[in-house]
Every structure is written in structure tokens, then in C-alpha cells.
Amino acid sequence: MSFAQPIRTLAVGYRGREKSDDSYTLTPYDVSGRQMKVVGGSTSVLLAKGLASELSAGYVEVAFERHPGGFPDGERYVRLLGSVTGEHVILVQTTYPDPMIVELFLLADAIRDAGARRITAVVPYFGYGRQDKRFLEGEAISAKTIAKHIAVDCDELLTMAIPANPEIVRTFPLPTKEVSGMPAIGRYLKGAKIDAVLAPDQGALRLAKEASTIAGVPFDSLVKKRIDSYTVEIGAKTLAVKGKSVGIVDDVISTGGTIAMAAKELRAQGAKRVIAACVHGLFVDKAEENLKACDDVIATDTIQSKFTKVSVAPEFAAAIRALG
């Protein structure tokens, strides 16, 4: 909160300069009179439309290419195709892959310039969250860097399963709330009739506990040791999984190494069915190969992939209704 004012003041200064430039003209929009409008970045259109539907809010389409095919060098382009003047705008954009971060900033700036009265950034997957402190002198605290730039144009931030110590959000320069995606995953696991929920490590324990409550089954955790970005080891621990159907719940599946090790361990201990569930499915490198160790893999729509089977639109909608 303490950084918010200087950053906001700086942004207003920039906007003032732009408006005194003769070449700068505001696009004349129609004012529809709706209470809230949703805008989705190119990688979050489906979730944004789902959220608009949950909230019975208007959806503002965006053009992401000025010319068919976009810019040859991959630079992003945005143009709002509807009015947001005087509106409370819900801007939904995930931060993966990296160019989507630039698109998020472009959209926030365009929405603010177009006269929105309030912008709530919904950043379903908050990339760069892993670097939540300065481990070595001279490093950027990347999570804070991203939050600082969101604060330039947005009034508040909602995100989900931030891949960091959740306390990091207290250091962000704008009001930030971490929304849980576990109700969506818990509902799916309940429907899949699992007998237990397992966290692959202590970090995921709070997620497994919440999902297990919704699924109405017990939870436990494995013991994981990370060797490097690509290698993990699962420690010895006996679990009550013999003959059971088990859901492994994690915040992120990246290379799938963690889930593969956990699934193999559960099978070695006699589990008859293993379902891997994550909030954020990055699925990089050999993830698909690694995930063959599971009977089913599900991810939410914070990042769209072929494994996206549940939507967190209801969870974000509830958090937005509670904003006041």
C-alpha cells in the first residue's frame, strides 16, 4: 500500500503528457450504462467470458492484431472495441507466456485512458511469484516487480495460488487478495469419487486440505526434496492408499516431475487410481510424458491447455462480488 500513491501519481503524469500531445485522441465510445464490464487478455478470453457471464456483466471485445497475423517480431497490440468510460472494469489476463505480461500492461493503460473509474486486475496465474525475496544480493524481487507495474493503472488485484509465500501479497503496492481455486478442484475430485487427497509436498498441504474438505475425504502429504529445477526426490513415508483412488493436488504442474514421482510412489504403495490436479498447468518440457504415470490429469482455466477441465470463474466471481 505504501508505494501506491507515488506510482499512481506517476501514471497520471504520463497520461497528462499524452493528452497534451496533438496526435493523442480518445476513441469515442458509446456509453452503455452497465455497472461492470469485463475485458479479457488474449490468453484469458474464455475465463473472462465465463466471469462476465457469472457476474451478468458486459464483455468488451478487444482486437489483438492491427493487421492480420500481428507484428512480425511478436510485439503485442491491443484495441478496446467497446466503451469502458465511467465503468468498473474487471481486466482478466494471465501472465503466461511472458508476452502476456506486456499485453496486461497495455490493456490496463488503454482501459484507464478510456476513462474507466475503477480497474480490478484478475491475474489468474501470477508468474514470477517464485522469486518472492532477494535470495542473493542484486536480485530483483520479481513478484514485487510485476505487482508494482500492475499498480500503475489498476486499483486492486485478485490472483490465485500464487507460487510463493502467500504473505508476499502484503508487500504489493496495491490491495491484493489471493482467491482459492480449491473449491473448483475439490468439486471435480468429489465427482471423480476419490478416496483421499495427497499433497506432493508440505507447500501444497494447505491446498490438499481445502480440496479434501470439499471432496469429503481425508488428506495427507508426501515428502518432496527438490534437487534442481528439473529433478525431485520423494522421501520415505507410508500412506494409507492401498487399493484406493487418490487425487494429488498441487498449485503448479510445470515439467510434471513432482507429480510423476508422487504418482509412482502412490502406485508403489498400492494405490489403484491416481488423478493429478493442479490450479496452474504450465506443462513445459517433458510434462506430457511424465504425466503418463497418472490415470487422469486436470487443470483449471487459469492457464488454458488440453488438461483444462474445470473453471475458476465462479471463484473469481464470488471474490469480485465481495469487493464492495
Ligand code: R5P
Ligand atoms: C513447487 O514446489 C510447486 O508447488 C510445484 O510442485 C512445482 O512447481 C511443480 O514443478 P514440476 O512440475 O516441474 O515438478
